[in-house]
Amino acid sequence: MRETKGYLDMELLRFTTAGSVDDGKSTLIGRLLYDSKAIFEDQMELLEETSNQRGEEGVNLALLTDGLRAEREQGITIDVAYRYFATPKRKFIIADTPGHIQYTRNMVTGASTANLALLLVDARHGVIEQTKRHAFIASLLQIPHIAVCINKMDLVGHSQKAFEKIKSEFEGFASKLEIKDVHFIPISALNGDNVVDRSKNMNWYEGSTLMHLLENIHIGSDQNHVDCRFPIQYVVRPQSPEFPDYRGYAGRIEGGVFKPGDQVTVLPSGFISKIKSIDTFNGEVTEAFSPMSVCITLEDNIDISRGDMLVRENNKPTVEQDIDVMICWMNEKKMIVGGKYTVRHTSQTARCIIKEVKYKMDINSLHRNEEDREIGLNDIGRITIRTTKPLFFDSYTRNRNTGSIVLVDEATNETVAAGMII
Amino acid sequence: MSSYNLTHLKELESEAIFILREVAAQFEKPVMLFSGGKDSIIMFHLARKAFHPGKIPFPLMHVDTGHNFPETIEFRDKLMVETGETLIVKYVKDSIDKGTAVEETGINASRNGLQTVTLLEGLEEGKYDCAMGGARRDEEKARAKERFFSHRDEFGQWDPKNQRPELWNLFNGRKKMGEHFRIFPISNWTEMDVWQYILQENIELPSLYFSHKREVINRDGVLLGKCDYIALKDTEKWEERTIRCRTIGDMTCTGVAESDADTLEKIIEEVATTRFTERGGRADDKRSEAAMEDRKKEGYF
Ligand SMILES: Nc1nc2c(ncn2[C@@H]2O[C@H](COP(=O)(O)OP(=O)(O)OP(=O)(O)O)[C@@H](O)[C@H]2O)c(=O)[nH]1
Ligand SMILES: [Mg+2]
Secondary structure: OOOEOEHHHOEEEEEEEEEOOOOOHHHHHHHHHHHOOOOOHHHHHHHHHHHHHOOOOOOOHHHHOOOOHHHHHHOOOOOOEEEEEEOOOEEEEEEEOOOOHHHHHHHHHHHOOOOEEEEEEEOOOOOOHHHHHHHHHHHHOOOOEEEEEEEOHHHHOOOHHHHHHHHHHHHHHHOOOOOOEEEEEEOEOOOOEOOOEOOOOOOOOOOOOHHHHHHHOOOHHHOOOOOOEEEOOEEEOOOOOOOOOOOEEEEEOOEOEEOOOOEEEEEOOOOEEEEEEEEEOOEEOOOEEOOOEEEEEEOOOOOOOOOOEEEEOOEOOEEEEEEEEEEEEOOOOOOOOOOEEEEEEOOEEEEEEEEEEEEEEEOOOOEEEOOOOOOOOOOEEEEEEEEEEEEEEOOOOOOOOOOEEEEEOOOOOOEEEEEEEO | OOOOOOOHHHHHHHHHHHHHHHHHHHOOOEEEEOOOOHHHHHHHHHHHHHHOOOOOOOOEEEEEOOOOOHHHHHHHHHHHHHHOOOEEEEEHHHHHHHOOOOOOOOOOOOOOOOHHHHHHHHHHHOOOOEEEOOOOOOOOOOHHHOOOEEEEOOOOOOOHHHOOOOEOOEOOOOOOOOOEEEEOOOOOOOHHHHHHHHHHHOOOOOHHHOOEEEEEEEEOOEEEEOOOOOOOOOOOOOEEEEEEOOOOOOOOOEOEEEOOOOOHHHHHHHHHHOOOOHHHHEHHHOOOOOHHHHHHHHOOO
């Protein structure tokens, strides 16, 4: 099933795994690759050898993504592994993430760029706190599609009742979340039931296999093509004999569609100009949309630098210094209210102060806890920050690219939080 | 596909260009590692695209073991003349002469591991705060775990259990004095993507990648090309075969593959049907189960 013809115009689907430790995420990815014949013979030999040495029965497919020494020693996933495969229909980028609560930040890393999440649930245990945490994170990150894979069906006698019970349990919880598109699939990652091939043990299930879903789910509308946003990343000034006066603004379109001749407004200065050309190495283009990387030249010679943004006069982002954010805290050092952090947003870097914590989320009940507002490792909460200069942003729900921030600790330089602007 | 969808190759290209520009904006003195292999050549091509019509705002650096295929060096030098970009060459031999690196001995002696020493010396000497590499996550299981922006301590070491979170496309290149970053703009490309892109963009490659006749030996299932750096065992002798390289590294450890693929189209056909990974023929990865992870921890690419 590996790629051959038609490869030059295939679509890309990025998906991530989620769910509690040992629910079978890595095994599922191994199974998916194995059954779609995307594992090479030498990789397979190594897997067999390693599984043998470890005294395991058969081949442990989880070893395909659990590639670090420490992961193999402990039998768990610690950090995201990226895997790739293609079918004649699509090319896939998989992020296999850890389920252990200690490594939630790595789960968030893998999930932040995904169009779809495979949320695994152990059929014996049902929806547990970590399932809820990951479902909540997936909804916060606005992953458009979620496939709830109820796994280890072999251990519950492939029972429809067990499946239906977990399905309604999850639906009860998910009704409080913003998840647009949910699918439920009963699987056995270990034996391959309903992964690539339809299960012979669960005739009661009439939905599609996981692979069928991955190949056919509609992903065309996941980008914002409405609000024009072009953050300047880098100014190209060759100052060469061939291009003595060229001044181009390099960056990636983060929303909307830009065309030569369009009138644009520069933030923060407010100057108005017209797009002269949209350049690429292969020549000028007649339109540019998200996520294209291009270089834009303007009719007027105005002072523009990294961090500025080109937008439309009648469709501007919010320009503000006081910003409400949902935050996932990812560092052992607790968040300090009144503390100062560096904030990264589009191509901007600013400093900010944490003004207040509005509430902390109770993951189990989805209640807003307004008593305990201390935000530490793996906590999620709503906060207000004040930045040293205005940021140009949209709400995360409207545009993932212009609605996301990260906070950086100024002493250690570590990335300590992921934020979604409300 | 709707009119506002990019093909996956265009999307990967855009992602790599975005990262290259981010590097130029966030770092004071970046350098791009260049080995003369297809991944380096692609990365170089992407860098030209990213800063067009300007020049690439950083130099390239080749860590030269002295054990390269002559075709690689010829190609490298020609490419630099044609494009007018700047290449710095650092020689492993200089580190050996200085005594900071010690030549391996024995039948399987290789300078592959010594590259790390010369690389770290080169970075320190040039005061580079960031080195870009053409490594891809699909090549090897330790690489599958690495971030685009991979932080290194003052000894150049990677700590795989404690990587910084990397969210969306908000890259954090902040570091303390003496620390640096390794950055991998084509992390998300597969071998197939690389070949398809070479075809789409009509990128020139060293002749080694295409089928040709060459004298080789078969050592433990790996075919090695004839050169002065390989000492033969009594039982071994050079024989001519029709081969091509899937990856290009040192002649002492890069296995070549028997193949008739002499055009890009045929290579793509071959890559699509092969049952073996690209690095399966690299003796340097075969030294132990976690060979790559261990080398990376010490500061390898
Ligand atoms: N019986 C049965 N066992 C399974 C199934 N799927 C996974 N397992 C077993 O469950 C254990 C954990 O599997 P992993 O794939 O490592 O779990 P994980 O979700 O990746 O765990 P973390 O990454 O550490 O969160 C292994 O022993 C698997 O063999 C299944 O469908 N049936
Ligand atoms: Mg796992």
